[in-house]
Amino acid sequence: MLRLTPVVKNLLIINVVFFLLQQFFTSIHFTEMVSLWKFGSVNFAPYQFLTYMFAHGGFGHILFNMLGLVFLGPLLEQFWGPKRFLIFYLVTGIGAGLLYNGIEYFQVSNVESAVNLYIANPDPEAFNRLVVENIESANPAIYDFIDAYAKNPDNERLEEQSIVYAKQLYNETFNFGSMLGASGAIYGILMAFGLLFPNTELMLLFPPIPIKAKYLVLILGAIALYSGLNRAGGDNTAHFAHLGGMVFAFIMIQIWKNDRNKFY
Template sequence: MFRLTPVVKNLLIINIVVFILQYTLSGMDFTGLISLWIIESDNFKPYQYFTYMFAHGGFGHILFNMLGLVFLGPLLEQFWGSKRFLIFYLVTGIGAGVLYSGIEYWRTSELEKDVTSYILEPTPDNFSMFVDEHSRYFRSAVYDFANEFSKNPDDPYYISESKAVVKSTYQNLLNGSSMLGASGAIYGILMAFGLLFPNTQLMLLIPPVPIKAKYLVLILGGIALYSGLNQDSGDNVAHFAHLGGMIFAFIMIKIWQKDRNKFY
């Protein structure tokens, strides 16, 4: 039976308590208050860079994140000490949020430009281009509408509806796009483990096969990058936050390794 170290134990308790509060205080939208919203949203608050990493979207979400924390976290805490491990956890978690915000800010800005351009020239071709360019925000039904619009290019109804669809895409992004979960910090822990103990064998849960830590990090990093660049409308995972946790973990460890006295 593994032994929980002090910081890992406290982080586990905090995550569980917050998860319970998300359900008991659902009437006041507690989850919305502590999730990380995109910067352009009226719901965004700076403190969310800290609070989002203690909230979760469901039992499976918190279960897998906490498994990663309790299996790998104690080893790193014993290796670094409690203070340094806590700093690492918080910085990678906040860093994941920062990268997520940066990517979403760029995406939102590009979307806003395209919305403005379409409103000026609402044609079937431009609508199809808009939908293809921002396909991650649409369900399949929008393509049926685009097909009907192409058959009725001068119909005021389709022109008006197409404008409404385009505008609502931007508004829905502002009001409905948020991130929550400890995944960024957990991916940071995985990166640290892969760098410090690269040849250690880890046992995957699904499928239950052993794999060296360094290969697991490479696989997960590749998946996060690919999935982030090719995200579709049914994928609600913040892949760039996962990647952000790994990037900040890599940077921190390389900085600490320059001063061996501080690192150990």
């Protein structure tokens, strides 16, 4: 029978409470307040590095994250003790948010540079390139505008409108989209389990086959890296947050191995 340890139990309760608050307090935009927004966004607040990991995007999202927590978390809490496990969970979750937001900020900065470059030298070909390279799923109307602009490259009104569109692209990229969920911390738990108990067999849900922890960690890490670097249009998964949780987990475990008696 599954036995919940104190910290895992409390984390489970907090996640469920947050999820319920998300359902009942939509009018005050609770989810938007606790999600993690990009650095510099009008919606960003430092506390979100903590709160985002307790909010979720739907029942399936929280279900699978909590399954990972309750199946693997107790083993690590018993191995490390409650205090160290809680520190590990929070640091990997916050670290996942930091890595994800850092990469997002870098990507937004690239968009800003592209927009500024276009504004300095606007023309139909450059505008088409700006849209194709920086918008994953644009409104079809923008392509009608591109066609009209290409047919009338010397039209000042169309040129001015293209600059307006370019500025809107930057503003939407900068202020649109947030991250939420415990996945970063859960991937950190998976990494820790794979490092500490590499030959322990875990049973996958889909497909229901056993796999050693070390191989599961390698596969999930490779998927997170590949998916983050080759993100498909419409993919809303924060792959670099998953990778960030694993990276911070690896770093923490190495520190603890080398400095066991001085960590606290």
